[in-house]
Amino acid sequence: MLQYISKFMANLSVALLVGGCSGTAQTIDNPPLSEYRGLYTPSNTQEVQSAMHTNHPDYDWGLWGHNLKKAVADNLTDDMYAIVDGKRNPKQFCFSSAALYDAVRNYIIDQYGSGDETYSERISIMPMDNQLACTCSQCKGKGNSPGNATPAVTEFVTRLAQEFPLHQFFTSAYHTTKQAPSAALPANVGVFISSIPLPVQVDFTQSKGYREFQSMVAAWKKKCPRIYVWDYERNFDDYLSPFPCLLAMQSRLQLYSKLGILGVFFNGSGDDYSAFDDMQTHVLARLMDNPNLNVKDAVADYFQQNYPITAPILLKYYWGLEERIRTTNRELPLYGTMAQMNRIYLNASEFVAFRRQLDAASKQTMGEERHRLNALLTSLAYTQLEMYRCGLLPKDADMAAEMKEILKGHSEIKGMVNRDETGHTIAKYLEQWK
Numbered sequence: 153m154l155q156y157i158s159k160f161m162a163n164l165s166v167a168l169l170v171g172g173c174s175g176t177a178q179t180i181d182n183p184p185l186s187e188y189r190g191l192y193t194p195s196n197t198q199e200v201q202s203a204m205h206t207n208h209p210d211y212d213w214g215l216w217g218h219n220l221k222k223a224v225a226d227n228l229t230d231d232m233y234a235i236v237d238g239k240r241n242p243k244q245f246c247f248s249s250a251a252l253y254d255a256v257r258n259y260i261i262d263q264y265g266s267g268d269e270t271y272s273e274r275i276s277i278m279p280m281d282n283q284l285a286c287t288c289s290q291c292k293g294k295g296n297s298p299g300n301a302t303p304a305v306t307e308f309v310t311r312l313a314q315e316f317p318l319h320q321f322f323t324s325a326y327h328t329t330k331q332a333p334s335a336a337l338p339a340n341v342g343v344f345i346s347s348i349p350l351p352v353q354v355d356f357t358q359s360k361g362y363r364e365f366q367s368m369v370a371a372w373k374k375k376c377p378r379i380y381v382w383d384y385e386r387n388f389d390d391y392l393s394p395f396p397c398l399l400a401m402q403s404r405l406q407l408y409s410k411l412g413i414l415g416v417f418f419n420g421s422g423d424d425y426s427a428f429d430d431m432q433t434h435v436l437a438r439l440m441d442n443p444n445l446n447v448k449d450a451v452a453d454y455f456q457q458n459y460p461i462t463a464p465i466l467l468k469y470y471w472g473l474e475e476r477i478r479t480t481n482r483e484l485p486l487y488g489t490m491a492q493m494n495r496i497y498l499n500a501s502e503f504v505a506f507r508r509q510l511d512a513a514s515k516q517t518m519g520e521e522r523h524r525l526n527a528l529l530t531s532l533a534y535t536q537l538e539m540y541r542c543g544l545l546p547k548d549a550d551m552a553a554e555m556k557e558i559l560k561g562h563s564e565i566k567g568m569v570n571r572d573e574t575g576h577t578i579a580k581y582l583e584q585w586k
């Protein structure tokens with residue numbers, strides 16, 4: 153048996169060295185992610201999903217993320233809630249609650265049945281998104297303590313997984329469930345480990361978060377071999393400005409692949425427009441196939457195919473930002489203001505020159521390229537307005553008025569409503585802009 157495995161591994165290694173799906177040579181050190189390749193971005197359309205075999209959480213999960221409350225909403229009773237500091241707290245569940253178990257069980261039967269050889273559903277069982285853990289006597293008896301809900305949550309998931317052996321269950325290693333369970337989980341249970349400890353930078357190997365992340369993966373792997381990573385690839389405070397994260401994401405994917413992680417979910421701007429998302433979604437999908445891809449070539453390919461006239465301008469500017477992030481090894485902020493972005497990678501006068509040049513060149517374009525550039529230039533008008541508002545550019549009333557006019561066009565562009573994760577709208581921003 154062992155011989156068979158090593159022969160199989162040797163063949164696999166040869167196959168991977170000969171060439172991956174993208175035609176670029178790979179080594180066994182960085183195999184592609186094999187099970188789940190999720191992107192929550194506006195450009196990960198159904199067309200892209202089938203062309204690039206990506207996943208999207210809206211289409212391939214029975215129950216996703218922290219949505220457990222929605223599944224049991226019609227049957228919520230007081231005893232489903234956690235005891236925190238001796239009091240019932242509706243902000244968290246008690247995973248020892250028999251009523252909660254029955255409600256989830258009935259939901260699965262109603263919605264998905266028990267599954268069969270050809271049909272299995274992915275079902276997430278995660279606590280509500282906060283730091284609260286139930287410490288009722290039953291949960292404490294299982295090992296829960298303030299801040300640690302892993303014992304009760306994993307027992308709950310294990311029971312469901314045994315009752316529905318044909319479905320796939322997923323829990324999370326995040327907030328109160330960071331700690332790995334003490335017993336091995338059934339084969340049809342997986343875990344999403346959050347990448348939050350890892351700083352978003354090209355070389356994170358000297359960071360404390362890197363050691364923390366690695367030891368979390370190692371501890372979970374002993375009890376649950378099906379590990380996926382929940383990752384982040386956007387400035388969630390500003391969807392409309394450039395965010396040069398591809399080289400940083402490549403480093404992370406190389407690490408995931410080395411650690412034997414089987415899937416990744418990139419949380420982006422959801423359905424909301426974000427600058428360069430079409431190109432970044434495309435390159436991230438390719439990187440999930442081959443973490444050793446030449447990222448600059450992939451960016452250039454995308455621009456050449458989709459922006460035939462303006463590709464050189466787009467590549468020069470965008471790649472300049474990626475290069476700056478690589479040479480300075482600065483950390484990209486997942487929540488960052490315009491002033492922070494300027495300190496880290498955006499240069500105001502360089503940006504203005506790029507935007508002006510792109511605007512002029514866009515007049516020569518037609519069809520799909522013109523359509524894409526119109527959206528991008530509208531989005532970048534917000535960036536320029538923010539630069540005036542934050543005093544990063546000298547006051548210029550005429551130019552600011554022009555940017556406001558351009559940004560007003562957002563209402564005609566699909567998906568361009570919100571400027572951040574909180575849902576602050578562009579319309580409100582324009583109303584309030586001074």
Ligand SMILES: [Zn+2]
Pocket residue numbers: 234235245246247248249286287288289290291292304
């Ligand atoms: Zn409890």
